[in-house]
Amino acid sequence: MHQPEAYPSPVLSTRLFLRERDLRGEPAALDAAPSAVRVELLGGERTIAITVVPAEAEPAAATLTGAHQAAALCDLDAPPGTPELALLVYAALQRARIWRRAAVVSSEPSLAAAPLKLSALAQRGLRAAPLDLAMHRLFTACDEAGCALLAARFVAEAAACLSRHAEAFADNAWCRAVHAGRLAREQYVAALANTHQYVRYTPRLLARAISVCDDEPLRDHFTRHFRGEQKHDRLIEADLRYLEADVEFVLRAMAPWGPTLTFMSVQESMVAFHQDLTCFLAAPFVAEGLAARVGPLVLDDLAGNIRRWGYREPARATRFLVSHAREDGGDDGHWSATLAVLARLLRDDTTQQRFLAALHLAADAFTASYDAYADYLTLFTPPLLADP
Structure with missing residues (x-):
């Protein structure tokens, strides 16, 4: 027996x-x-x-x-x-x-x-x-x-996971090209164009989260986030137009590249199929966290690349990235607000394990997408001895 x-x-x-x-x-x-x-x-x-x-x-x-x-x-x-x-x-x-x-x-x-x-x-x-x-x-x-003592460490654990992903993201092929002054215009346009593929759906996904959320404080968080994400796709479109990219293709005919689609699928499946709103937070936790940590490190060098392409006003091509590096970082940024929400939601090991799985999936896809924006278009990379 x-x-x-x-x-x-x-x-x-x-x-x-x-x-x-x-x-x-x-x-x-x-x-x-x-x-x-x-x-x-x-x-x-x-x-x-x-x-x-x-x-x-x-x-x-x-x-x-x-x-x-x-x-x-x-x-x-x-x-x-x-x-x-x-x-x-x-x-x-x-x-x-x-x-x-x-x-x-x-x-x-x-x-x-x-x-x-x-x-x-x-x-x-x-x-x-x-x-x-x-x-x-x-x-x-x-x-x-x-259990309470351990659960109090869950947000710090998630932040530590993201910190390690930030190190990998900062060394992706796209960021390396930016810092080396060898990013091609086409590689930057690819990043903006693919980003547009999911940024334009962010308000709709947040609206979906609001509609299925029975947790009032969490619903309030999604509502505030919804208000702050309006028309960010228009910033990308303005950046693309300044760079003389084919905006109509991006808007009407473009399909997201595979790694980008993987990142999109994480948040879409969590809110629409699983209706797991804690795991739905993993995607913005990653995107906003990486923007806050890595964005400011690349902006100056990115401006130098844009000038090399012949565009005299880099600020007119970086409105979206500058906006997100500013809004997502800092103690009052989107990422800090997400941390505060997660501190209440991550209270047991099963929820933590599931959230971390979604976090890693989103972060791996996000980093792979930026690798793709550079690696898929290396034929546009300027020669080492090209004049600045």
């Missing part, structure tokens, strides 16, 4: 706080590059701690097939049966989730039992589990206070 699983006692409802440091003892930001981090939980009967590290950097796990897709837990310092252990390990594995690892591996005997329930691997002494399942089990093993 099947016996109920013996889960450890719930996390104690005491004042607890987390401290995360690198191996030099310095505070480790959530968006730091993957490396060993010591996570400590203070405030209980004693401080407990564990180290999370990319599996390929942990000697015991480095030779595993797929080590680069896993995170390792080691150096556990907690008495057997410590009730706060699930909370500590979950917090440590949030870093693995930010690193986009898919599995957790450890040789720690205390982690083999429930709730983590690591399965034995062929390599002696090592056990592992899929990361999503492991984190679900850990979260459900925490009591209400423990």
Whole structure:
């Protein structure tokens, strides 16, 4: 007869706080590059701690097939049966989730039992589990206070994920061409034209979200956003006309390029098919977050490229980008408003995992779209020795 699983006692409802440091003892930001981090939980009967590290950097796990897709837990310092252990390990594995690892591996005997329930691997002494399942089990093993402590970190975790995407986006082929002064007019026009394909639908998608939203504060957020997104497509059209692009083609006949369509599909499916308004926020979270973080870094160099094409007033070709770098950034920008909304919506592990999946899908597509705007049209790239 099947016996109920013996889960450890719930996390104690005491004042607890987390401290995360690198191996030099310095505070480790959530968006730091993957490396060993010591996570400590203070405030209980004693401080407990564990180290999370990319599996390929942990000697015991480095030779595993797929080590680069896993995170390792080691150096556990907690008495057997410590009730706060699930909370500590979950917090440590949030870093693995930010690193986009898919599995957790450890040789720690205390982690083999429930709730983590690591399965034995062929390599002696090592056990592992899929990361999503492991984190679900850990979260459900925490009591209400423990879950609240972890949920309070969810927005910071999402922001850290986006910060790592911003690094990748800032190094995409299109941005590299801008900074090198080798962006072709056609590559910029492609970016504007494809952006128009989804910006013109933003008010309609927001209207759809408003119509199916039963959460009044969230509906108010969408309403404010709706008002702020009116006629942004007209800014793009004005930029394109100044650059003498075929605006009628963009308006009447153009189909979005594949990567652009992927980005569009994320938000369209979330609001129209799934009616998952939390995940619907992932697309603007990405687009506005990247605009706020990367936009200001490219505008000056972009103006230099536009002058090289023979246009004396770059400001007349960058109205849309300048507007979004200004409106989406700052403490009162669209992105900050989205953060405040998400802080209320992201309250359990399942919602967080789903939101992060949508975030990564949107961010990967957004970065791939800008790579495409440059890579698909490299034949227009000016020669290295071309005169400015």
